Amino acid sequence: MGKPVKRPEQSLSERAFLPEVAKGLTLTASRFFKNTFSSAEKGDIATVRYPEEQREYPERFRGVHRLTQRDDGSPRCVACLCCSTACPAQCIHIEPAEYGEGDPRQGYEKFPKVFVIDELRCIFCGMCVEACPCDAIRMDTGMHMPPALERDAFLLDKELLLSLPAADGSVKSANPRHEPGDKTHPGIDRDRSGH
Amino acid sequence: MSASLSVGQALLAAAGKSTFILGLVFAIAPLLVWAERRQSAMIQDRVGPHRASIRLFGRDWRLIGLLHPFADSLKMVWKEDFIPPGADKVLHAFAPWISLAPALFGLAIIPFGPAIYFEHLGDTLMLSPQGVPCVAGLANGVLGCTAAASPLATELQVATLDAGILLFFAAGGLGVVGAALGGYASNNKYSLLGGMRAAGQMVSYEVTLGLTLVGPLLVFGTLRPEEMVRWQSSSVFTWGFFLQPLAFILYFVAAMAETKRVPFDVPEGESELVGGYFTEYSGMKFGMFFFAEYVEVIALAAIAATFFCGGWQVPLLTDAGFVLGQLHVPMSHGSVTALRVGGFVIKVLVLIWFQLMVRWSLPRFRYDQIMRLCWRYLLPLSLLNIVVTFAVIVWLRS
């Protein structure tokens, strides 16, 4: 047995339909006249004439990615693959590599030999930024991906990503970073490990 | 039509009038595409399309989006004209024509202006006490007839027929064939369903449409549209709208259903039928269905203006100029005619605007609701209107 659903009562004017039509028409007509004849700019128009007019984006707008730089200009990225693992669109491609013999970073961290983001496939969800333990990837450029005629133009490589500045012009991150061997480094390193 | 016009003159006049009415339609139809998009934008608090531009004299002209219809039609001309495999090629090609031609044909009986006397364009004309047009002049300070008008009058109407409005119904009845054939010839289930829905809906509303206009016909006592407009000349309150308000509403509803537009657009319901009977049409063939729809909108407005809004009558404007009580502004026949044609065009535009308002305000009916509305409400009401009108006329005459 189904449960009987009580239908809403309709008043006489609602059932006669025409008065309701008149009501609806009055509403739409009032919008029409207001928007057509009030000063051309406003009225209640909610859309803008993009690209001539542009809205200001919120501060946390997620634009094209960038890779943040260290003091020496190399990427902060340690090629941990957290971002490419988190990425739901699977559009980040990273090939990690070891630092060379004698490099103080060798044995501590890797670096991305190849770092490519397919901006056509990206859904701009920001998961990569959330996942990154090193504050190495950010979406604070405030830019749209500029249009292009070829798909390849949307594959941003490491050099390009590194060169993109944040909306405030900086290519670094405001968060501090401790290089291996740095005495202020809070963790354990080779010298302090007691081995 | 006066017998003293030579064949050549008559042909010339007919060509001129056809050109005017076709020109009007071909001018209003793109305007309608534009109006539909911009008006809906205004209703929905949007800016609407305004970007199509043309580069002339070193700058881009956008003309508040008026160029979009032209861009659209260019696009349609260049699109692939696809005929689905298994379709009936001949019928598939003919259906859009069968849809468009009757819609244009019906416009032939619309009187878009009063009878015009080409010899008297500069004179002031008036009706003599016997009801015959004559040249007016001041005799002893009073406006009166000074000379008989030339008998060479040209009705501003392509076809002056005794059958008059019946021709319009006959042509309108053919329109359904185009939609049904288009659906049938496409070899597509959705098209066929759309065609059947269109046929069912249009045939049903055809009945109501005809019967609603019987009321005004009884009042005017003629089938000739030009006579009807003259009948409504004495004041605004003799316009069909005031004498037959119920018929006006019924006519408007039924005619909107005939145009197959929202809220009566189930024949092309996108959500369940893709595009209805023109699913399989592309390019200019689709454009013709589209155009036929707009011609029907214009025809609806033109008939409504003729029957219910005094046709080319402009309030207070008589043959001899504006008259308000003692005040009389004499005007030449030429300018009076121009004003009246202008008045007719404005009425048509306002009625079209109203149709667009309805189209963007009301949601679509279900198919059973459409049929119920037609057979259970509109039809009995239109019959009631006829009976009441008839009774009142008999009562007034006795």
Ligand code: SF4
């Ligand atoms: S924004 Fe989302 S989709 Fe784009 S790269 Fe980052 S994780 Fe992947």
Ligand code: SF4
């Ligand atoms: S960008 Fe961040 S998360 Fe991605 S690989 Fe580099 S360090 Fe790891």
